[in-house]
Amino acid sequence: MDDILILALFFAQGAGHPGSTRRILLGQYLGFAAILAVAVAAAFGATFLPESAIPYLGLLPLALGFKAAWQAWKDHRDGSGDQEEEQEVAKDGGPSPLEVAAVTFANGGDNIGVYVPVFATAGIGGMSVYAAVFLVLVAVWCFAGRFFATRPVIARALARWGHVLLPLVLIAIGLLILIEGGAFGL
Secondary structure: OHHHHHHHHHHHHHOOOOOHHHHHHHHHHHHHHHHHHHHHHHHOOOOOOOHHHHHHHHHHHHHHHHHHHHHHHHHHHOOOOOHHHHHHHHHHOOOOHHHHHHHHHHOOHHHHHHHHHHHHHHHHHHHHHHHHHHHHHHHHHHHHHHHHHHOHHHHHHHHHHHHHHHHHHHHHHHHHHHHHHOHHHO
């Protein structure tokens, strides 16, 4: 559920900004492709990170959450902001593909843990089928996130509270990943 909420918040953040849907889709696919790459490599016995380092991926959404909170606080403090900042936001509104990819990857540690044993036993043909199905389902998941973000009642709520919800959700996910993984002895 956290994935769909994050996607809906990303889509709400980019609402009305040209190209934001494309950037969110690109970021979601980049993040998920990284999850698949790590899972496939691990299924073949290669590990890029020691298992003890995985919980520290929670630092990515945590940092992005603090960045979003800082930006929301600055925007609130400054009122409407100056004209130059408004033009920049209108041009590039919404999250960047790398922000979306980082959150997707960091939040996908549990996916990697599930995919590795499945991929290890599926063989190359089965692994290819799984990967293709997963990549199609990413599009379905993005469609669902955009669908929720564009429902009038939800869109109004996200427009009003999204600037508060996005940082809170990202910070909560980051903390959850850190705590569940036992990072920093938590």
